[in-house]
Amino acid sequence: MTGARENYLLAARGERPYWVPSFTEDSNTFMPDFWSALDPDTGADFMNVKWVENEFGKMPREDWRAMEDIGRWRDFAKFPDLSTLDWEGMVARARQAHAPDKVNMALLNTYGIFLIPVNMLGWVDALCAIYTDREELEAFVSAITDFLVETARYIGRYFKPDIIVTGDDFAAASGPFLAREVFAGLYKPYLRKIIDACKAQGALVEFHCCGNCGYLIGEFLDLGVDICQLPMPNDALVGDKKKYGGRLVLTGGWDRRGPGAVPGAPEHAVRQSVRTAIDTYGRDGALIFWDGGICGQSADARQKLAWVSDELHTYGQEIYRR
Template sequence: MKYERPSFRAPGVPTERKKLLFLSEETDVPKFDYPVTPLENFRLAAAHKTPYWMPNSMTDDQFVAAQELVTGDVRGMQVSADFTRVVTESYTFKDWFNTDWTWVPSAGGPMLTPGTCLCQDITAWEKTVKFPELREWDFTTFADSFMKTVYDPAKVLHIDLGQGATERLISIVGGYTEGMLALAMEPDAVRDFLNRFADFTIEYVDLVTSLYPVNMITYHDDWGTEKDTFFSEKMMEEIVFGPTKRIIDHIRSKGVLFEFHCCGNITRFIPYMIGLQVDFLQIQRRAVDIPAMKKKYGDRIGFNVWPEALEFGVPHPKDELVQKLRNTVDLYGTGGGAYVNIMESDPVLIWDMVSELYAYSREFYDSER
């Protein structure tokens, strides 16, 4: 069956307003007559069953960033991408572990401020690192407002937790060199710290899930450069895997899907991520051959992807964007296990991309079904 691609703001086409990723503006996108709710469709994709269309984070998700969870000036609360506002100039801040950070707009993220070190000796972390007391923060004001004015039970409620265990280790010891030396020279102390961070994260998850009917949680823990992983398989098995598994097991025990944001060429760690029962990977296309990983592991782990071969910051005509979206569905669509992010600033192109992704993937999955 062929599905309509409605023209921009065509008369009679239902629409909804959506905020643009990394921008303050909103735009109209078409609102389709779905055969099931976006949440039901997303659950099919996550279960590696044939969905009705390839989920689109712009239209199918309700995303709550880590900075939004707590009321007040919490730009660095758990240190994740500043999706909640337009950032054009660098600024410095302390996060809720009292670590110093500098937000770098050109990098699109926070960097540990040079010279920052909370813990010069990882074997003494219990004396120098103060874990946040979550009860001291106001989590309820934003949650109450969100649930009353924004929440849509038909869509995926997707919450970002921010920084993960090894990233927190690196932040307290003063950087990646110090973090890798700690992993190599003091594995027992590092493991103890990571387990304490897992305890904290589990408490954090319990609080968040008590306030929101969460469907998916994203957790950030970068494990590599674009060349290779920061640490070895042996360190993964003996130090990092156990605390990370505790966090993921706890999240999934609540019926919540788990998405792992992990930068770098972490190809060698994907079998471990499957062992951790990660539902979706959010990884770097320029560092990892994601189509090859989909072909090899796609029946066991899912992928959050951008339109294939999209060059960020480079203008693309409509016909080229349409072809990229079709290639994305063809590469990642088989058997579910994938959803797409759309990022554009032109309202007409956004409309056309949303329409094409929905229509083409409906046709793709009708054929598969």
């Protein structure tokens, strides 16, 4: 009998699984502790970023700048010494909550060579640095890359994941933040090093990028990404799915801006939104369903989650039996 892990990996490899796997329900996750660790005296992380968290997520504090000048990144970015960390202990604690028949997924990072400078400087200064202080910005990007490459090696050695998730939010709802030539010239070579390091651990690579990814989809596939996590559903993504077929494996599919996501959406609209996601992006496989994290703890949010989960379990079980 096929288990959740085997089924998940079929979809992750661009094949037709037995049912539509669920990102949230069918995976064990591991992430190194240092990403959530805060200095007890300053309340800042190892990049000197201070965070504010509520029921909708975690964001850098708007009234705080980790640094004012990209040229001073060496003074403020304090990368952990990975050789001194208790990797065996971290993995052991994670595995206590893991189910044996789920896919093992390691979160290398959820923000990286693009968003770390943004988090430290703010959007305006970080984007301006691309043009006003390219040399220092690239030096910082290179240092972050080296750190992530080394982290991937430790993850591979101690956790031995099926999938390693890396990424950066290079796009907004209106499209990518960067011109293609900027992405290709400044960021792509370093992303290739990170992705190659992940693959060297024997893992599939999943790249997280929210928003309307546009040209980025092709770039991610060119880099060797196996799974694209959470690009915003739109006509361009539908076109990409038709163009690339099973080569474009998606984690996501659910339209967080569609009729099933609006406050107070009726049950039939929420259920139809799940069917639409599966029919549009996963009819032939290569889809790992994720609603993207319905935010909040309101009664409306909890009810949506229940309808989405139930419809995924029913329609998602039927779709590949036809």
